[in-house]
Amino acid sequence: MxxxxxxxxxxxxxxxxxxxxxxxxxxxxxxxxxxxxxxxxxxxxxxxxxxxxxxxxxxxxxxxxxxxxxxxxxxxxxxxxxxxxxxxxxxxxxxxxxxxxxxxxxxxxxxxxxxxxxxxxxxxxxxxxxxxxxxxxxxPLAGLTAFRALFYRAGLIKGQKVLVTGFGGGVAQFATQFAIAAEGEVYVSSSSPAKIEKARSLGAKAGFDYRDANWVNEAKSIAGGFDVIIDGAAGDSFSDLLKVCNTGGTVVFYGATGGNPSQLDARRIFWNQLNIKGSTMGSDQDFLEMLEFVSKHRIKxxxxxxxxxxxxxxxxxxxxxxxxxxxxxxxx
Structure with missing residues (x-):
């Protein structure tokens, strides 16, 4: 073969x-x-x-x-x-x-x-x-990763504000679609205006260009902050995610394409009661629940x-x- x-x-x-x-x-x-x-x-x-x-x-x-x-x-x-x-x-x-x-x-x-x-x-x-x-x-792989990060690790509930970074990649597109189907208020970030526009066509409220030095202020102005952030980059953008995470909010990382953060703002994490969680692909239970969710909401x-x-x-x-x-x- x-x-x-x-x-x-x-x-x-x-x-x-x-x-x-x-x-x-x-x-x-x-x-x-x-x-x-x-x-x-x-x-x-x-x-x-x-x-x-x-x-x-x-x-x-x-x-x-x-x-x-x-x-x-x-x-x-x-x-x-x-x-x-x-x-x-x-x-x-x-x-x-x-x-x-x-x-x-x-x-x-x-x-x-x-x-x-x-x-x-x-x-x-x-x-x-x-x-x-x-x-x-x-x-399979990206859908499972997104489902576990969003629901098992972040515990997303209806009405929460969600930021999915790097929209356009496999996991990010699923996290965006899953969060919209779960009736979250969803936002994305990307370096591509076309990708941001695609996310908006799927139901995202807005998108932010993470290359723009002012994107944090823009996100705060438009969304006010996020209860759940799903990210696969880590790196030095980590500090920006902490700035836009609401008090008591959760940041879930499923990858680190940007490498390890060079600094960690520990004071912001403990003072704002932030939850920083790692996540991988997922269990057999996660996969079954993901398939049920995809079929129920007819996600493509x-x-x-x-x-x-x-x-x-x-x-x-x-x-x-x-x-x-x-x-x-x-x-x-």
């Missing part, structure tokens, strides 16, 4: 090549991939910035398709069903945090950027009926562009350059 694999000896660090198919294990299923989606971890792997890398690994965490084969200990009822795959593996039984054995599909085990993928059968869920293949493939992921496997380098470069608005999807 054809697959997009990591090869750090090549200039582009990835290659589309033929790989040998593996036997289906007793508790596994073989899924014929109809569509797969990129995440930043795929690009970080290409840059050599992700742990446990090995050349030859098939990249990709997000995928949707049709079950072709089922192992001896798996119900044959799965065969022929349209499914999406939960890429969160071995979370464990503690809803509070992942186990020591936790991993994400795609690294170090082979992922979804292939014509077929082997996954544990307990990672399967029926594809939400209102989503097409591209939309379904765009949902924003798909930026769809590429063929032959166009993989172009797709990866688009993610590298931050040009996407929504998820980048690839099809075999």
């Amino acid at each position: 054809r697959a997009i694999t990591l090869n750090r000896a090549l200039p582009d660090k990835i290659e589309l090549k033929s790989v040998s198919s593996k036997a289906v294990g007793a508790k596994e299923v073989l899924v014929k991939i109809k569509a797969a989606a990129l995440n930043h971890r795929d690009e970080w792997a290409r840059k050599g910035l992700y742990p446990n890398l090995r050349d030859g690994v098939i990249l990709g965490s997000d995928g949707a398709g049709i079950v072709k084969e089922a192992g001896d200990q798996v119900s044959k009822d799965w065969i022929g069903k349209e499914v999406i795959i939960n890429p969160s593996i071995n979370w464990g039984n503690d809803q509070k945090a992942q186990s020591a054995d936790f991993e994400i599909l795609g690294i170090p085990r082979d992922g979804t950027l292939a014509e077929n993928v082997l996954v544990p059968a307990d990672r399967l869920h029926e594809k939400p009926a209102h989503l097409n293949w591209e939309e379904a493939a765009a949902l 992921p924003l798909v930026d562009q769809v590429f063929s496997f032959e166009e993989a380098v172009t797709a990866f470069d688009r993610m590298r350059d931050g040009k996407q608005l929504g998820k980048i999807v690839l099809k075999p």
Whole structure:
């Protein structure tokens, strides 16, 4: 079968090549991939910035398709069903945090950027009926991350003011749509006026250009402050988030693309009773609740562009350059 694999000896660090198919294990299923989606971890792997890398690994965490084969200990009822795959593996039984054995599909085990993928059968869920293949493939990793950050970690309730930073990326677009569906008063930040306008078209009240030195004052003037802030950048923008967070508010970080903050305003945190929380992808419970929420509110992921496997380098470069608005999807 054809697959997009990591090869750090090549200039582009990835290659589309033929790989040998593996036997289906007793508790596994073989899924014929109809569509797969990129995440930043795929690009970080290409840059050599992700742990446990090995050349030859098939990249990709997000995928949707049709079950072709089922192992001896798996119900044959799965065969022929349209499914999406939960890429969160071995979370464990503690809803509070992942186990020591936790991993994400795609690294170090082979992922979804292939014509077929082997996954544990307990990672399967029926594809939400209102989503097409591209939309379904765009949902799992980023949708799960956003759902856990917003509802389990931040505890969002109706009417709260929410700021989602970096709108345009996968997690941010889901956090925005989820918060709007939950009847929060939602605002976004972005460096792109077009992305801010897209957020407004979805129901966001306003957006702020975080490159503008006056954005904090603008946000305070328009929104008055935020009860919940969802952020994936961290870095030195952390201090600005603290300035616009309401007393008793919560800031949840699901990533740190901007690196670690060079300073920490501890006085503002303790005096304003702020809650600073970290979050990762999510548990099996989070995934089930996310699917129910998406189906109930008929939420559709924003798909930026769809590429063929032959166009993989172009797709990866688009993610590298931050040009996407929504998820980048690839099809075999």
